[in-house]
Amino acid sequence: MEAVPILRVGDVLMVSIQVDLHDQLAERLAGDVADAVAKHDPKGVLIDISGVEVVDTFIGRVLGHIAQLARLMGSRVVLVGMRPAVAITLVELGMDLPGIETALNVDRGFRALGLEPPG
């Protein structure tokens, strides 16, 4: 069954979305991140969307749910790597992803979590 891989990098969970997410895959990701947070007790979760070309209202809502889930479980999500075209589109859509912390790239994401980036 297809799934978005969730990797452990030190105290952080890295989720790198490299596929065009269909709705079921996005919903599955929310559950997978919650399970991984419970299992690994990370300092935070970085979700890298640099490979994502389309964040529509559904995907945006799922990303918001993932951030809420992580927060309720005592962790934090930082969304990293948003493409300029995606940011421009979200602003025009009127959806600025409230409640989701963002950072320019993975290194900035680690620093946002108060950690040194690896390497």
Next chain:
Amino acid sequence: MRDEVESTLAIAHHHDLVRVRRALGVAADAVGLDPVRRTKLLTAASEIARNALTHGGGGEAEVELVEGRGVRLRVWDHGRGIEDVEEALRDGFSTAGSMGVGLGGARRLVDEFALESGKGTGTCVTVIVWKRP
């Protein structure tokens, strides 16, 4: 230049939204849309096709190149139609518990937007994004 029909796709399942986005990506590349216009088109398409799926019970999408410098998407469904079109395009309007920026938001992302709907005849949304001159 004659308009070219690139493809007609069924919208019957969530996976089909990915197929519609992919077909539009091919068309966007064929006319050379810049990344921002390409992303806006694909995102608008996603909202419109999802609307056809959730409110219209599914439908079809047609992707066309227009005059070699634009991409047109037509999505029609076989649903009950939208009674108040203006209301449906207003932000915050939602009948399916979504974020309520769907169709109105999609309209802001494209250069041309037309919505035809009648009670019992379903809804047809046509959008065009032009290559920047």
